Amino acid sequence: MALIATQSLTKTYPGGVTALSDLTLSVEPGIIGLVGANGAGKSTMIKTLLGLLTPTSGQAQVLGLDPTTAGEQVRARVGYMPEHDCLPPDMIAAEFVTHMGRMTGLPRTVARERASEALRHVGLYEERYRQIGGYSTGMKQRVKLAQALVHDPDLLLLDEPTNGLDPAGRDAMLTLIHRIGTEFGISVVVCSHLLGEIERICDSLIAIEGGRLLRADRVDAMTTGTDVLAIEVAEGTDELSAALAQRGLTATAEGRMLLVPLADEDTYDLILRTVADLDLPLHRLDQRRHRVAELFSTAAPQPSLEVTHV
Amino acid sequence: MSERSVIHDIGYQRYTGIRLGRGYAARSLFEHGVRVAFGLGRSAKAKIFPWIVIGLVTSLALIVVAVKAQTGEMILTYQQLPSTASVLVMVFLAVVAPELVSRDLRNQTLPLYFSRPLARSDYALAKLAALATAVWLLMAGPQLLMFLGSAFTAENASGVAAEARGMLGGWVVATLYALVFSSLAVLIASIASRRAFAAGAIVVVFMITSPVVGLLAALGEGGALSQIAPMFSPFSLPEGVRSWLYGTSFDVGPYGPVYGLVTLLSITVCTLLLLLRYRKVSL
Numbered sequence: 333m334a335l336i337a338t339q340s341l342t343k344t345y346p347g348g349v350t351a352l353s354d355l356t357l358s359v360e361p362g363i364i365g366l367v368g369a370n371g372a373g374k375s376t377m378i379k380t381l382l383g384l385l386t387p388t389s390g391q392a393q394v395l396g397l398d399p400t401t402a403g404e405q406v407r408a409r410v411g412y413m414p415e416h417d418c419l420p421p422d423m424i425a426a427e428f429v430t431h432m433g434r435m436t437g438l439p440r441t442v443a444r445e446r447a448s449e450a451l452r453h454v455g456l457y458e459e460r461y462r463q464i465g466g467y468s469t470g471m472k473q474r475v476k477l478a479q480a481l482v483h484d485p486d487l488l489l490l491d492e493p494t495n496g497l498d499p500a501g502r503d504a505m506l507t508l509i510h511r512i513g514t515e516f517g518i519s520v521v522v523c524s525h526l527l528g529e530i531e532r533i534c535d536s537l538i539a540i541e542g543g544r545l546l547r548a549d550r551v552d553a554m555t556t557g558t559d560v561l562a563i564e565v566a567e568g569t570d571e572l573s574a575a576l577a578q579r580g581l582t583a584t585a586e587g588r589m590l591l592v593p594l595a596d597e598d599t600y601d602l603i604l605r606t607v608a609d610l611d612l613p614l615h616r617l618d619q620r621r622h623r624v625a626e627l628f629s630t631a632a633p634q635p636s637l638e639v640t641h642v
Numbered sequence: 643m644s645e646r647s648v649i650h651d652i653g654y655q656r657y658t659g660i661r662l663g664r665g666y667a668a669r670s671l672f673e674h675g676v677r678v679a680f681g682l683g684r685s686a687k688a689k690i691f692p693w694i695v696i697g698l699v700t701s702l703a704l705i706v707v708a709v710k711a712q713t714g715e716m717i718l719t720y721q722q723l724p725s726t727a728s729v730l731v732m733v734f735l736a737v738v739a740p741e742l743v744s745r746d747l748r749n750q751t752l753p754l755y756f757s758r759p760l761a762r763s764d765y766a767l768a769k770l771a772a773l774a775t776a777v778w779l780l781m782a783g784p785q786l787l788m789f790l791g792s793a794f795t796a797e798n799a800s801g802v803a804a805e806a807r808g809m810l811g812g813w814v815v816a817t818l819y820a821l822v823f824s825s826l827a828v829l830i831a832s833i834a835s836r837r838a839f840a841a842g843a844i845v846v847v848f849m850i851t852s853p854v855v856g857l858l859a860a861l862g863e864g865g866a867l868s869q870i871a872p873m874f875s876p877f878s879l880p881e882g883v884r885s886w887l888y889g890t891s892f893d894v895g896p897y898g899p900v901y902g903l904v905t906l907l908s909i910t911v912c913t914l915l916l917l918l919r920y921r922k923v924s925l
Binding site for chain 2: 379382384404405407408410412414416417418419420421422427431432434435436437438439440442446449453463479483484512515516517
């Protein structure tokens, strides 16, 4: 069963802004990255999956349930971490998470136990009896995650969980999300505008732009067979390119380098022979793994998609 | 405390136990709301204002009991207590209603509630019920104190029974006040996300109606207009119903049932507007 499936999902806000447009996708359980620039429709997508927004047309299924008609059942099994600040500063973290656990139907004592557990799992233990107002941004993000985790959901929807964190904090948060997805056995949807940041922890990626689906697939499917060889010669780059084309290799220029798709081991030999035939000074020949980001940038031009390589 | 907390490697346990539904969540929210109203489980700062008001209303009851014990005269009846304390009750509302609803708006906590099984209407009604209960307790508690004091000084069992009947009448009036005041106050507070604005708005809405009623009553010169005029203030509306039910407050002439109807209408309209407000709230 697909974790999340949508059919022609469209959401137009009153006022005419189309946040999601004809989105059809289906993803398997695991850690799913939902990437897109700010305003691409990520938050709208999450809220629609939670049943907080009603789609203008089309359908969505979360855990096999339709959030527009079975919102209550969906929300009982899903944990949501909003993008913005959402914590009462004058409450004690442990009490707040306990309260939120009860709001999801946990009996009082269970809620208290699981709140402690959830806070411990996100790395807050000693600090949990302090008021949230005195917490750092990193600690607040952890409390937000803990309140989403307290009722042991089957799916976590995390909206920009690394927002406002420093590089070390981002790493810690991503490691934590990866742990939740792998060790805890909870599926996670992570929203981010930083593809480079989340691609390494994700099993699948959904890329949206302007409310439209760019691509939704497993990360390994995206990266298989996409390795390239980078060739750098001191001179005669153009001659080499032409010679390679004659031998059936399409080389694309990137700066001073030529990139050739790596089909099999013979590609190496072919290139070396070509270089030797032309008698060119070879500086570099190495294998480069295509980053998912590059796949998107070649699939469709999307200058607004911010990419950082970690 | 170090920012980089260590994640201890103790395995995660899935929860397979009971999950209670929406009703339980709403009840928990109500319970939490009543506790917040009295500042329980909160900082000392949050307790100051509610408990000053509670102290004042209670001392009112204590004075009545003391005078009764000394002179045998009841200077304030059970039914008069709510109207005598009504300004204090308003102060309580101005402090507590924003605490209950404006805080969640200000801190943007609502998405956390609404991403759970709890419906928006559950949230609104639980908050309203919590405030109404707190306000009722604010009046009914001192009334109970008056009863206990009077019952000890009563000469016989029938005297105690009469006091009990008096207290129950007082509780009915307190309920009217609690519902009329709370529904209006929560509605006002649910619009303002800043607590100070919400508190100010509540006081303004409650107070501005009093001179209007006074003016209309003066214009009516004891006629129909002055019998109707008190309807337009939340302070005197429940008093009109009290007159209709018990005949113990000001003269409402033949308009007693109208007071009852307007009270019901006021509570209903405020509640519906509150539900609408939370249906429309942006997340």
